[in-house]
Amino acid sequence: MSIQIRVENFSGPLDLLLHLIKSHEMDIYDIRIVEITEQYLTIIEQMQQLDLDVAGEFLLMAATLVHIKSRMLLPVSEDVGEEEEDPRAELVKRLLEYQRYKDVAELFQQLPQLERDIFLGQFQLADFFEGDSEENEVAIGIYQLADAFHQLMKDQPVESFHEVVRESLSVATYIERIVEKLTEKIRLSFREFFSAEFSRNELIVTFLATLELVKMRAVNIEQVDAFSEIWLALSIPPDQLSQISPEKDLLGYE
């Protein structure tokens, strides 16, 4: 009989054990541990002979059974005041609990299931409202968030971060920063741009970026008197600023 038992038909050692108990018509509260251990070990052995990859969990259960068997064989000491627990107790508890969920699992299988037994209307509102279709938006939770980060990090070389920050010293990036600041404040003095903390290279790039913006007619430079403060101001409405970005590639300063 046991020859037909294959480990992959069981979702785990508890499943296998339950099967053995049932097929030997044992009472789950009074498992004949010697017999069941023997049966269990035979199956495990056969599986190993068949060169099956016997999962660690099945071996662990084998060890548990052997341990319970040995405790059952020990003579019960009469002097002990408290009643000793049946060595099988924990296993029985686990088996009963497992049996419950196994039953529920079978019931789940029988419940009418969406897309298998029950179907929804396929009417798509988006077909009507062209234009505001939402590029495959999905509802997300913590898992999706963590998964997204996990996926991104899988492809990243370790700690390549700091270099990047330094490398971002491109004219395009600085154009964006200037625009960002100008969107906030509309008018800014030159001095506010050229912060004292700037490195030489950054000063140059910031300057080039400013010139580029002037060339694109996105920014005006104003100076009231010679040597007085130089002011930068946006010359186009902020909502048109996005049109600046496509030209980034054409800059060629990088």
Add this chain to the structure above:
Amino acid sequence: MNNLRQLVEAFIFASDGPLSLDRLSVLTEQPKALIRPVIEQLLQDYAASERGFYLAEIAGGYQFRTVAELAPWLRKLSKDRATRFSKAALETLAIIAYRQPATRAEIEYLRGVDSGGVMKTLLDKNLLRILGKKDVPGRPMMYGTSRHFLELFGLRDLNDLPTLKEFAALDPEMIEADPLDPEPVG
């Protein structure tokens, strides 16, 4: 509003998920007290007539669904998008459904096997969700079933799950002994 019924019906029909009373109230700009009787009426109307679909109460909301008896026919639309579950996946789902919030360690103790892979599959299928971390050393993640789980199995809410006692009823010996505390359903 005379056409509230029409509007409610249209919203439920056009929504991609079940619509709750709250949501319907916001959408129709009408108090819930007005919407509830409309829903009641719709539920009755659809239940009374022999229709191809009916108004179902799912995941705390309302949704039109085809009737179960037509399943063999409707499968011919051959959409074949059904989720197929392994035994391991259903067991894991069952444990989490009843014990939520459940940690991976609990699930693995109850099943007797490593369940990481199965859990990841269920998470990917959006049937589980992470509920946060448990306030015990190591702060393990806690898992529960998702809204999509309710939708998939056509459950109103978690209380709609068959009670474990009902299960025990299938096996009289188990009731007598009932060695395990009935798990509160979250």
Add this chain to the structure above:
Amino acid sequence: MNNLRQLVEAFIFASDGPLSLDRLSVLTEQPKALIRPVIEQLLQDYAASERGFYLAEIAGGYQFRTVAELAPWLRKLSKDRATRFSKAALETLAIIAYRQPATRAEIEYLRGVDSGGVMKTLLDKNLLRILGKKDVPGRPMMYGTSRHFLELFGLRDLNDLPTLKEFAALDPEMIEADPLDPEPVG
């Protein structure tokens, strides 16, 4: 067949697109001559009652559609889906959640694409907040997640986010490395 009407109604309801008479005949295994009057009846029934949707004849087939007058209302359905995100938004939010404070350059490096637009959307949705400026040349803005982000995802604080290590532990490939380890991971 007594329930042909029910069946036809269900097929039309559950189909991805309009169903023609021919197709309905094949699906129901009934001659067209029997199906035509059923359709006629359905068309009449839906037209007569003030319903939220009706049976429309589209592209040589039949399909249930919401009534045109309700379009302005139904448009509201596509709005206010708070927890719905595009892939770009999800990635950006994930990076900021895990790496905060994060600058735009960092986010764009990790994603490999411009993320300005997505970040603006997330800021508009009140999911991000500006944490100040980074003390590096250029003083880029640093972004973090907002309180609203925590509420939306049901997190008590940022420590409630799963760590990458825990996350990777769900991956079956990594578990197989040590199959005999009896300690459940949690």
